[in-house]
Amino acid sequence: MSQIPTLQRPHRAVARGPRIAQLIRDADALLIDFNGTLSDDEELIGQLVSEIAIERLGVRLDRERYFDRFLGRTEESMFQELSGDADPRRVGELVELFNRRYLDAVYRERRISGEAEAFVRAVHAGGTPIAVVTAASKTVAVPALSQIELLDQIDVVVALEDVERAKPDPACYVQALEVLGVEPERAVAFEDSPIGFAAARGAGLPVVGVGRGAMLSEIATTAVDALRPDLLIS
Structure with missing residues (x-):
């Protein structure tokens, strides 16, 4: 049974703004959690x-x-x-x-906001591969993505069925990186929970926190309120 991992407070203040755009520009791939990150659910x-x-x-x-x-x-x-x-x-x-x-x-009622959808479409249009990496089942994630015709903007979906151990085990992120052919230090993960952070960091990925909760200030050194296209602009 998955347990909520304990993550330490970062040693520096949470960074926002232009640094996010630079992280995304430098990345060879973006790996995005589904529940609570891409989907406001x-x-x-x-x-x-x-x-x-x-x-x-x-x-x-x-x-x-x-x-x-x-x-x-x-x-x-x-x-x-x-x-x-x-x-x-x-x-x-x-x-x-x-x-x-x-x-x-x-x-x-769709749960993927118009801004999150626009973010994914802008990243895809720029040629950066995208993986959705989730502890949810494809039974729910794929129809939600298909509902707004976003599935064809995503290069791979790694879900519960694809790995033996769900988050916080890093297997889902490791698999997504292997499919994309990208080294972890050349990619960026987006997560909203301690379990997700543990999984992404366990795979060696830098992680951007997504959300407004106080929890993010405890574990994220880089964070945004939500996914939106202006994150791509310095």
């Missing part, structure tokens, strides 16, 4: 997990506990912990229910 995930937990398990999960305990983890590991059940069939049923409800919500 962490509140949705927390809501759905909480609903299923109370309906099917009789377990109450409040927002604070979700963000403190479960942010960045796979749905499988969340439901396994919440249910205390090691039976993969039981946990799998809960995950399938989550996936259906997640896709229903995404089809009603």
Whole structure:
């Protein structure tokens, strides 16, 4: 079961602004987390997990506990912990229910913002390869990307099904780098959670934090509020 890693406060202040544009210009590839980074959906995930937990398990999960305990983890590991059940069939049923409800919500209201979409399209147009590297299943990530015709802008999607161990294990990032044929020091990862940071750093990647939470000031030396095309401009 994935546990939230402990990461130390950086030794220097969080850098923003022109440094981001320079990092992106110098990179031979960008590796972007999906949930909470490319897709603004962490509140949705927390809501759905909480609903299923109370309906099917009789377990109450409040927002604070979700963000403190479960942010960045796979749905499988969340439901396994919440249910205390090691039976993969039981946990799998809960995950399938989550996936259906997640896709229903995404089809009603897109979660990838217009600015994040424009960022990906601008990077792609500039010739820099892009990988989406996620602990989510392709069952949800690929349809969400396809919904706004963004999948053809992305060179590779490495998801839960593609690796034996999910984040914080670095396997997903290692695989994406191998597919792209890029050395880790020549790429940049974008992440929003301690688990994601641990995975990217474990693969040797520099990491840009994405989001507004206080957590980022604890673990990120470089951060942005959200993905948007003006990050490409010095």
